[in-house]
Amino acid sequence: MSTINWTQGHTHRSAHWHSENGAPLPKRTVLADDRTKADDAYRQACEGTALLWQGDFHNARQLLQAMGRRIDRKPSRPSTSPSDSFHQHRRSSSHRARVLGKLLVVLDGDYNLALRRAPDLRQACQEAYGPATEPMAVSLRELLGVIGAHQWRLKGVDVPALSARVHPHYGVFAPVRGEYVDLVARAPLPAVARQLPASSTAFDLGTGTGVLAAVLARRGINRVVATDISPRALACARENVHRLGLTDRIEVSGPGLFPEGPERRADLVVCNPPWLPARPTGPIEQGVHDPDSTMLHGFLAGLSAHLRPGGEGWLILSDLAEHLGLRTRRHLLDAVGAAGLRVVGRIDTKPRHPRAKDADDPLHTARSAETTSLWRLVAME
Structure with a gap:
């Protein structure tokens, strides 16, 4: 199993890396919190650096949305055929997933998310991932999908x-x-x-x-x-x-x-x-x-x-x-x-x-x- 590592203060920490999309283990991970600017987060994510969120949960969602808006600012080239439109759309979607997937959170061994104003995710994560065993790092984008799937399952x-x-x-x-x-x-x-x-x-x-x-x-x-x-x-x-x-x-x-x-x-x-x-x-x-x-x-x-x-x-x-x-x-x-x-x-x-x-x-x-x-x-x- 892949393990993601980072330093918090003077303490070395690690967690199991999990990606439903099969995204590779980030080569570099830095901490991010409520002070992190969207432009800086977007730049680092484009460069392949993962940002491990330490701040408020709702602020993390806002940062993810802000990073998405920066992706949308890049104009797409004109398509020459329906097939070209499809493949261009797929490349754009892949780029979006890759960049937004760099904003990470860590779930503890009981699927608890230790962030301010974070919801109780234990049932949603158990439904998606099975029984919890150890701390796990996942992208916030994936985790929001898990939450949405739980709501669909209930409704x-x-x-x-x-x-x-x-x-x-x-x-x-x-x-x-x-x-x-x-x-x-x-x-x-x-x-x-x-x-x-x-x-x-x-x-x-x-x-x-x-x-x-x-x-x-x-x-x-x-x-x-x-x-x-x-x-x-x-x-x-x-x-x-x-x-x-x-x-x-x-x-x-x-x-x-x-x-x-x-x-x-x-x-x-x-x-x-x-x-x-x-x-x-x-x-x-x-x-x-x-x-x-x-x-x-x-x-x-x-x-x-x-x-x-x-x-x-x-x-x-x-x-x-x-x-x-x-x-x-x-x-x-x-x-x-x-x-x-x-x-x-x-x-x-x-x-x-x-x-x-x-x-x-x-x-x-x-x-x-x-x-x-x-x-x-x-x-x-």
Whole structure:
């Protein structure tokens, strides 16, 4: 484990270094407090120096905001294409995360933050990090994300298709974009599932919060197996399945993509993979970014072998990557055909989230043209 070291007064101190984004251990760490000027903090952070905060908690948040404003002052160069806009946006976001991630705080062995006016973070940190074991240095930016995730977990996300709320965990993609849930809620079930509902089986691959598995169960699928590769997602899905009273209908299994075991086939296999073929920079982005579309291709490659006769695979996918020049429609259709599958139907919907209408968003042109589709796939005969 990496250890961050600093000197306070004449005392040498250290703490375990933790970064959910995989940020490297800072090469140099200095102390900062309420007297630290934003310009000095921004300069040192840009140079790679970490600032370990010793002052008031609310002042630390204000300093972080002030550093962010200094990043925003730097004008971006004009983009020449949608793909250029995307990569420029990613570079800017990466730079922002790298610089703002240099403002650090230390949590003690009980996740207590010994700063003036600091909130009680113990429950939020236990939910995100697990049991406390030793003092830990984290970026204030990450810690604010942990606090926000805790609030989302308590409040939950309203899902009209379920007439209930789903409670996301830290690092698990929240179903705030309801259009993909609505597609699964209204697409016609395969005929075999409608004709024999008592024996119908579905797989929900990459279940996340478990929301799509719950929708399928509420629609009458007798048995749903929900999988994910993330231990956090598996724990989150199990909790939501229990909250919704669906433990007798939904089995949460993993880590893995397709379920393992003797019952490897289903009448319906649903997959909502990350929509953009790009490298995620943190746990939350794993629900949106997937390098080389690995999950998409894994779903397509394994689908035929996991369908019962008359079964369907439902691929829920946005065409945002196409508008950004990251993937073509021909590439997607070729991958479908190469996997021994054919398209028997498609249901489209337009995004309803605010960013689709935000003209100041750097990706506005692509977002405003985006369509989310449910592709109905069957095995070639």
